[in-house]
Amino acid sequence: MPKPKPRPKATVKLSPALSAIADSVIEAKLANGLRVRLLPNDAVPTCSYYTFFRVGARNERPGITGISHLFEHMMFNGAKKYGPGMFDKELESNGGSSNAYTSNDLTVYYEDFMAEALEKVVDLESDRMRSLAVTPKMLASERQVVIEERRLRVDNEISGMMDEELGSLVYKAHPYRWPVIGWMRDIENISREDCLEYFRTFYAPNNATIYVSGDFDPKQALALIKRAYGGLKAGPPAPPVLDAEPEQKGERRADVHYPAQAPSLMIAWRGPAGSHADTLVLDVVQYALSVGQSSRLHRRLVHDLELAVGVSVDWTWRFDPGTFTVGLELKPGGDPKQAEAALTAELERLAAEGLTARELEKAKNNLAATLTRELATNSGRAHALGTYELMLGDWRRGLALPSAYESITSEQVKEVVRRYLTPARRNVVTLVPQSSVEAAA
Amino acid sequence: MRRATTTKLRPLKLPPHERRQLGNGLQLHLVPRGPLPLVAVRLVMRGGSVWDPPGKAGVADFASRLFRRGAGGKSADELSEAIDFVGAALGGYANEENVVLSLSSPAKHLEAMLELMGLVLLQPDFPVAELESARRRTLAQLQNELDDPGSLAERAWARAMWGAHPYGHETLGQKRSIEALTRDDLVAFHRTRLSPALAHLYVVGDIDVDRVTTVAERVFGAWRGGPELAPLVPDWPGPKDAGHVVIVDKPEQTQVQVRVGAAGVKRGHVDHFPLVVMNAVLGGGFTSRLITEIRVKRGLSYGANSAFDMLSAAGTFLVTSFTKTKSVGTLLDVALGEVKKMRSRGPTPVEVETMKRYISGLYPARLETNEAVAGAIADVQHYGLPEDWISAYRDRVIAVTAKDAAAAAARHLFTDQRVIVLVGNARELSEVASRYGPVTVLKPADLE
Numbered sequence: 027m028p029k030p031k032p033r034p035k036a037t038v039k040l041s042p043a044l045s046a047i048a049d050s051v052i053e054a055k056l057a058n059g060l061r062v063r064l065l066p067n068d069a070v071p072t073c074s075y076y077t078f079f080r081v082g083a084r085n086e087r088p089g090i091t092g093i094s095h096l097f098e099h100m101m102f103n104g105a106k107k108y109g110p111g112m113f114d115k116e117l118e119s120n121g122g123s124s125n126a127y128t129s130n131d132l133t134v135y136y137e138d139f140m141a142e143a144l145e146k147v148v149d150l151e152s153d154r155m156r157s158l159a160v161t162p163k164m165l166a167s168e169r170q171v172v173i174e175e176r177r178l179r180v181d182n183e184i185s186g187m188m189d190e191e192l193g194s195l196v197y198k199a200h201p202y203r204w205p206v207i208g209w210m211r212d213i214e215n216i217s218r219e220d221c222l223e224y225f226r227t228f229y230a231p232n233n234a235t236i237y238v239s240g241d242f243d244p245k246q247a248l249a250l251i252k253r254a255y256g257g258l259k260a261g262p263p264a265p266p267v268l269d270a271e272p273e274q275k276g277e278r279r280a281d282v283h284y285p286a287q288a289p290s291l292m293i294a295w296r297g298p299a300g301s302h303a304d305t306l307v308l309d310v311v312q313y314a315l316s317v318g319q320s321s322r323l324h325r326r327l328v329h330d331l332e333l334a335v336g337v338s339v340d341w342t343w344r345f346d347p348g349t350f351t352v353g354l355e356l357k358p359g360g361d362p363k364q365a366e367a368a369l370t371a372e373l374e375r376l377a378a379e380g381l382t383a384r385e386l387e388k389a390k391n392n393l394a395a396t397l398t399r400e401l402a403t404n405s406g407r408a409h410a411l412g413t414y415e416l417m418l419g420d421w422r423r424g425l426a427l428p429s430a431y432e433s434i435t436s437e438q439v440k441e442v443v444r445r446y447l448t449p450a451r452r453n454v455v456t457l458v459p460q461s462s463v464e465a466a467a
Numbered sequence: 468m469r470r471a472t473t474t475k476l477r478p479l480k481l482p483p484h485e486r487r488q489l490g491n492g493l494q495l496h497l498v499p500r501g502p503l504p505l506v507a508v509r510l511v512m513r514g515g516s517v518w519d520p521p522g523k524a525g526v527a528d529f530a531s532r533l534f535r536r537g538a539g540g541k542s543a544d545e546l547s548e549a550i551d552f553v554g555a556a557l558g559g560y561a562n563e564e565n566v567v568l569s570l571s572s573p574a575k576h577l578e579a580m581l582e583l584m585g586l587v588l589l590q591p592d593f594p595v596a597e598l599e600s601a602r603r604r605t606l607a608q609l610q611n612e613l614d615d616p617g618s619l620a621e622r623a624w625a626r627a628m629w630g631a632h633p634y635g636h637e638t639l640g641q642k643r644s645i646e647a648l649t650r651d652d653l654v655a656f657h658r659t660r661l662s663p664a665l666a667h668l669y670v671v672g673d674i675d676v677d678r679v680t681t682v683a684e685r686v687f688g689a690w691r692g693g694p695e696l697a698p699l700v701p702d703w704p705g706p707k708d709a710g711h712v713v714i715v716d717k718p719e720q721t722q723v724q725v726r727v728g729a730a731g732v733k734r735g736h737v738d739h740f741p742l743v744v745m746n747a748v749l750g751g752g753f754t755s756r757l758i759t760e761i762r763v764k765r766g767l768s769y770g771a772n773s774a775f776d777m778l779s780a781a782g783t784f785l786v787t788s789f790t791k792t793k794s795v796g797t798l799l800d801v802a803l804g805e806v807k808k809m810r811s812r813g814p815t816p817v818e819v820e821t822m823k824r825y826i827s828g829l830y831p832a833r834l835e836t837n838e839a840v841a842g843a844i845a846d847v848q849h850y851g852l853p854e855d856w857i858s859a860y861r862d863r864v865i866a867v868t869a870k871d872a873a874a875a876a877a878r879h880l881f882t883d884q885r886v887i888v889l890v891g892n893a894r895e896l897s898e899v900a901s902r903y904g905p906v907t908v909l910k911p912a913d914l915e
Contacts, residue, residue: 043503070831071477111763114753119821121828123753140828141477170766177722178769178789184614285719287610318551320544332600335607357607388552395554395573398503403835
């Protein structure tokens with residue numbers, strides 16, 4: 027993981043709303059390395075409780091791909107104090123609900139609940155971090171659930187199939203090449219021993235960060251957390267992940283043949299790591315290309331040329347260099363070559379001319395508005411600040427993003443487009459429609 | 468599990484909700500609410516897809532989406548640029564009962580955005596080039612959706628449930644009517660269906676109430692026309708294909724989307740709260756009976772839930788799940804068995820206490836954003852719910868007894884009047900499907 031940059035200087039000016047949030051944060055670190063961040067706010071009588079573990083598909087190896095996600099499911103299947111099925115029963119009977127997600131880099135658990143239930147939530151979360159039970163019976167049952175989830179999201183879902191194909195096209199060596207949900211045969215074969223070793227390695231308190239946001243007394247909350255988690259032992263640092271990805275030396279292409287009404291395209295480039303300065307410039311590029319009906323790709327490909335009926339750009343920050351992905355949904359009978367050529371022309375124009383001053387300002391306005399909107403709820407604040415801390419090294423850098431975007435210039439936009447979004451570094455997955463009869467044959 | 472103890476609920480701290488009315492009848496609902504410098508605006512007009520005329524299904528939604536593609540002499544690009552530049556979002560759409568213009572804006576740009584909202588509402592130009600382009604795009608998207616098993620299930624279900632009832636307009640029959648729509652149809656929709664007398668403007672967020680009133684008067688004050696009285700929605704006799712099974716054939720699928728639908732209740736029904744609690748036990752939360760039996764105990768699926776959808780004139784009940792092809796019979800038996808068990812015996816007192824706590828405890832989190840507050844107030848208005856609907860919601864949930872919930876289950880859960888929809892490989896499914904009733908097999912293209 028690239029080193030985080032130094033914290034922004036105290037002189038970075040935050041808007042009053044962001045400044046109020048920044049001032050409310052209370053930070054603590056337990057002796058066992060567990061990081062705790064408290065965001066008290068009594069606007070509504072509920073709380074959100076997030077636990078971020080610094081582990082995801084990135085920390086897996088061939089043979090046990092998908093274990094991070096399968097393990098996330100197992101975290102709801104019983105520990106020492108609260109046995110199988112008890113986690114959600116206890117939570118719901120105390121006015122709360124829970125969920126979790128796994129990404130390439132992180133595994134994140136969260137609860138929303140009525141404010142009175144904080145003590146119960148701390149008890150539930152610390153119980154499973156301390157003493158998760160992985161029983162053969164629960165593992166066998168949960169494995170089937172995950173297999174159905176894979177059938178839902180990948181095997182019977184066209185964009186899931188294409189995305190999986192794209193991952194192994196962009197990455198040859200890095201663990202980002204396999205899907206977060208894992209290959210089917212790996213999901214079928216992950217053992218109980220694999221799970222136990224995984225738990226010991228990655229679920230130590232020094233690999234976790236807790237964010238609590240909502241209506242609570244921070245002193246009491248910190249005391250509760252210290253009492254519940256203080257006895258957990260720190261583990262050895264998690265093994266580092268080597269980024270052995272070689273430079274891409276030419277365009278890569280793959281087709282997916284599947285019954286479909288229309289062709290579609292996913293076109294991707296390997297970008298910089300989330301904490302790299304170029305990442306913020308690519309955020310601006312993403313917004314200028316795809317956010318709003320006046321954005322470049324919407325105007326050109328959807329409205330002017332009518333080569334696509336839908337355009338999306340995904341640029342998700344990751345610990346190691348992630349992917350900048352353009353998705354093009356075509357019309358039935360549409361021509362993927364034409365659509366791709368029109369996209370290439372737009373990127374060439376961007377590399378040559380950059381953005382107008384107004385486009386630049388528009389992208390910055392929208393990035394700031396998005397950031398403000400995600401801070402509107404307890405869950406949103408805890409999730410946003412937690413993600414910024416894990417990704418950038420400090421939540422303060424997240425709140426300072428609007429001012430960081432402010433300084434980005436059209437010259438920088440041209441530079442990053444020339445550096446990353448080039449034909450030689452391009453990866454293209456094309457959906458080739460097949461009839462149902464061909465597929466069944 | 469221990470029984471949850473009852474504690475006094477912390478207050479909701481509802482923001483003030485000020486109501487004003489313009490001379491033309493437009494009602495304003497103004498809710499000043501910080502601390503973030505954001506505002507959510509909803510203009511809700513009773514004139515949704517149920518009132519689309521014969522042969523014009525989809526006209527309300529299609530026209531509303533075109534409002535901002537040219538208005539008052541400004542081109543689509545000019546309007547989009549003005550909206551996007553400040554980080555706002557503005558769009559129109561129709562659902563079953565309403566046409567909605569929705570705006571989300573940074574507080575400092577609210578006035579300018581309200582001006583644009585007025586322009587696209589009152590002076591849409593419906594340029595022919597935009598109309599044709601939108602028609603091509605919409606038809607392509609409708610066709611592309613046939614690749615999505617969930618969308619296919621929804622369309623087949625809507626057809627089997629609603630039949631010819633206009634609540635089916637929103638999801639059905641659009642291809643032919645959209646192919647035939649003319650600019651005159653859009654102009655007629657705009658002239659005859661939208662009216663300030665049947666409209667409510669909700670403005671929630673970082674606002675000055677008097678200032679917004681002044682702006683609203685300036686922007687919407689001259690709006691005239693349209694009906695004075697809300698048209699009625701015809702009664703619904705119940706599911707068209709009750710007792711039947713519909714298979715949508717997607718031979719390449721390894722997983723089957725499963726829907727079981729039946730009649731529910733109208734919004735504001737006297738059994739509302741007992742039903743909400745009972746349904747949470749059956750298929751609402753993550754400890755529901757459906758999740759426990761389908762996912763936790765048998766590993767048949769990743770998801771299973773049940774829900775009541777309540778509209779003004781009718782409502783539906785829907786069980787949703789999915790499983791691998793060879794498990795469909797087991798999944799259906801379990802789901803139908805759980806519904807039957809709930810209907811005959813109701814939930815246990817412990818289950819009822821748990822779900823009351825779950826629903827009431829999390830209710831405040833449903834009112835955290837400006838959009839959510841606007842939506843909640845708009846529902847109270849639209850469905851004619853009691854004025855204290857939001858403030859007393861948690862108390863009403865807590866007042867439900869196990870006996871109430873059991874009685875509601877017995878009254879409203881289906882017996883044999885249900886529709887089953889399966890999306891998957893018809894050849895492999897037809898035998899098991901026939902155990903549940905007469906089977907009809909559709910092709911995806913039948914649902915365009």
